Amino acid sequence: MATNKFSRVWTLLIFFLIAVIVVSGVIVWLRYDRGQPVLISQSPTQELRGEIYISGTVKNPGLYPLTDGDSVPDLIRAAGGFSGNADLSHIELYIPEAGKQEPQKIDINRAELWLLEALPGIAETKARAIITYREQYGPFRNINELTKVEGIGASIYEQIKELVTVSD
DSSP, rough: OOOEEEEEEEHHHHHHHHHHHHHHHHHHHOOTTSSSOOOOOOOOOOOOOOEEEOOOSBSSEEEEEEEOOOOHHHHHHTTTTTTOOOTTOOOOOOOOOOOOOEEEEEEEETTHHHHOOOSTTOHHHHHHHHOOOOOOSSSSSGGGGGGGSSOOOOHHHHTTTTTTOOOO
């Protein structure tokens, strides 16, 4: 008899819980408004436009156009994707303070001989080779192309890669 009473209590408790779940589900379903989509946005309130410099372990470091709605993966794809041993757990984004000037990089598509000579490891001969290369093949598309210039190997490229940029 005690077992029967115990079973009856558990049965009633289970039916009660099922009823609460069903009623709660119906209430939530009735309150759901299908006409209003939920918009989740992580965009800043200011519209983003301009250029962004992408460097590090990407295939084509340089300046890229930035428009509102661009995502980090979009920008990385624009820079040719990752190369080498990229640490994907640590991506840096630097936004300068308004009015503060960053060190200016040398645009290898426009720089004159004297300015190219100011780069470490680049003397007059290599500076002339850079100018000759861009005259023969057109403007550099990215700074990695410097390694195609005669006399500029990986060691010189490593010395100057943070000091140069490309533009159209």
